[in-house]
Amino acid sequence: MTPMEGRPRTRAVRLGPRSLAALCLVSAVGVAGFGWPLFADPSSQVAAHAQDAPWLFAGLLVLLVAVVMATISESGLGPKAVAMLGVLAATGAALRPIGAGTAGIEPMFFLMVLSGRVLGPGFGFVLGSVTMFSSALLTGGVGPWLPFQMLAMGWFTMGAGLLPGPDRLRGRGELALLAAYGFCAAFAYGTVMNLAGWPFMGALASNVAFDPHADVTANLARFLAYCLATSLGWDLGRAVVTVVLTLALGAPLLKALRRATRRAAFETPVTFEPR
DSSP states (O other): OEEEEOOOOOOSOOOOHHHHHHHHHHHHHHHHHHHHHHHSOTTSHHHHTGGGHHHHHHHHHHHHHHHHHHHHHHTTOOHHHHHHHHHHHHHHHHHHHHHTTGGGOOTHHHHHHHHHHHHHHHHHHHHHHHHHHHHHHHHTOOSTTHHHHHHHHHHHHHHHHTSSOTTTOOTHHHHHHHHHHHHHHHHHHHHHHHHHHGGGOTTSOSTTSOOTTSOHHHHHHHHHHHHHHHTHHHHHHHHHHHHHHHHHHHHHHHHHHHHHHHHHTTTOOEEEEOO
């Protein structure tokens, strides 16, 4: 009998019903965790205990991310995929301290874009979250902001896996798509993380601080001014570094990731037929 292997796939993790439901639940809680200041009633208990919110959301997000990882693992994250997850997460964690965030020099973001592209949204979400957690342990950046970073990086990497044409688009077109995504997503990541900390700068009496008594439109204007005044340079640096590294190193790294995935034979069915 001759083994006939099916066509190799580049999706390390499939999102089954349970995985998708858990991921949606975590994302919904994350959206609430990031956006509650814009919609909470000033007289509500949420606003009254604003200083406690980061810790409450931190514990909840950590638990929900753990549930998502366990569910995706049950859906087919085998030993080979776990090994690749560990290697990529360790590489990303090692890349993060290189620039230490200086002027937005954060090379780990381009690796997350390429990994999410090759290995799919499910693997991408887990990889982004685990990489951020590992890098926080490495750099001593553990705090109430960590769950928000893990969730934002999970979204960032998952988004790359949702880009169109994963099995057809190759060459310069694919690199251009990934570079454009990396540029926009780098700004999105910084903006989302700003939203996590912005409501708690109440001690700064300025026109960019969160005003619990203002309406959504006024607070959005304040938030935009806050982003422009505090993080535009960092976000621009992160976006430019991601684009440059994607265009310069993307082709060989994509090829290497795809070759490693084929050799690992994730989800490749093996069938036998008689001679």
